[in-house]
Amino acid sequence: MPTALPPLYPITLQHGLVLGAALFSLGMIGALTKRNAIEILMSIEVMLNGVMVTFISFARHAQGPALGGQIFAIFIMTVAAAEAAVGLAIVIAVYRLRRSVAVDTVNSLQG
């Protein structure tokens, strides 16, 4: 595929997008390979931050109406906060029942 690497500076759209993709993939490694539920939540936060970086660099370089990229980033932050709260509540409830938060031990509905 034709890849045109952007110059080192000035900072263009592509720089921000590559940073967002890198954070997203690194978070994905964590979300796929970790055992502890809280570590998976932390990796999901990294993925969400990668997406926010992408939206904000779009808002900077390809300006839409009313800085829509930044407003969307605000909504992502809101949803991330709500998800972290509910996720941690569930983790604490599971820990209370089973004394463990490893995700492969929570499988009593399996099979």
Added chain:
Amino acid sequence: MTGLGCPADLPICNPFQYLHQLVAAILGAILPEPILTILVTALSIGMVTTLVAIIVMSQVWAERRVVGFMQGRLGPNRVGPAGLLQSVADAVKLLAKEIIIPYQADRGPFLLAPLLVLVPSLIVWSVIPWGPGLSVTDLNVGVLFVLAMGAFPTIGILTAGWSSGNKYAVLGGMRAAAQLISYEIPMVLIVMVPVIIAGSMSLGGIVQAQSVAWFVFFLPVGPIALLLFLIAGIAEVNRSPFDLPEAESEIVAGFHTEYSGMAFALFFLAEYANTFAVSAMATVLFFGGWTGPVLPPFLWFFIKAYVVFLALVWVRATLPRMRYDQLMRVAWKVALPVALLTVGATAAEVSLRAMAA
């Protein structure tokens, strides 16, 4: 605009500004452009940090003397004339002590935690205006920046508690963190009151908007907002009467139980710098910052901030420590609804005044 009286271009009225321009003019003849800006900014950062360090040393002495007089005894009066070198003696003692790292402690986070608490407390000082145009930088989201830097030390306190490997420290850390995040919400809401009245989030802009009348006289919401700001501010810096997380008689010193020597000195420094930052923010937001009739602006700012600090010391000497559940009840059931109502009332009043004008 310096209020009435002292014009800003007279060197004696604004010595820091004069010094800044002098240094910039001298260096500007030698150095090229980007290095000049960086060097001058670094110099102003150094000046502000030194000033804060000197103020903290005076605070330690002032607090102990004033609390002593209020309790019917003299404070420290041995070291130097009237005990003025007491802070120096404290600093030398803390520097000479060994930093003991307990066996159970996790070394990295244990040594990182004091930095996580101290660095935001010092960064806050870069946006606070000491005079007209006299801050290291005047961010256009200055107020929010101060709040964000006040929220950062919570992580440091939790890290200090957890990495000490000591049950009292963990408990103290969790209680301190719960108190800090509970009082953050009324603090953020109340800080919006001066922002709504001034129409700007930059601290320089808020001070300029008070050149006619101070915001504490913006009846009826001004005094309520000031009172709530001071309550939330005292709770945010873990100061008496909200200092249960570090109470000496209850929980052995809470999250900084295991810290000794320089590491403890950093927590100590951070607490006093934070207290003065709360007093400085109260003067900037409610008492008009550096505006005032005859004296030079920076002297007005310093006097007002120190008077607010002495009021906080008075509160410490007078009120007993609040129990933890009373503290949390005040945050969620009293401070938060009153803060919401105050913000609503402020917005209504500002639009009514704009319509009537």
Added chain:
Amino acid sequence: MPTELLVAGGFYTFAVLAILGSIALILSRVIFRSALSLTLVLASVAGAYVVLGADFLAVVQILVYVGAIMVLIIFGIMLTPQQVVLETARDPGKAVAGVAVAAAVFVVTTGVLLGSTWPRSNPTPVDMPTTAILGEGLLTTFGLPFELASILLLLAMIGAIVIAREE
């Protein structure tokens, strides 16, 4: 010219810090250190926002993400004490598969991003302060999502309290 260099220097510093932080998050075996690495990632991303012209959002990122969500995560870690060092009793094949999938996603995504032309990309800077523009947008153009977000937060608060409450 110097401004561009300064902006690029700032961007690269924060980008490298964020990536190093996420690598430390993945590789760390003590969960508290992963939490501290996540704090580093969030703070560096906030710095990157300043470079990308989002001043209000950078400060809100520190206030909300570092000041509240990280505190929540650290509370969760403290309330669920496991053995502090996680045992590696999982098959290494799963780890390799995970890394391979993530690497494939990264390669495909960057290929597409760098290879396509972006017609509306222009380098004029965003006019700061962005607070007023964001406020207007949130209340006029994006008013419905704003209200739905507040309902969502209310539901999340109630739900979290109900789930985590001790009976």
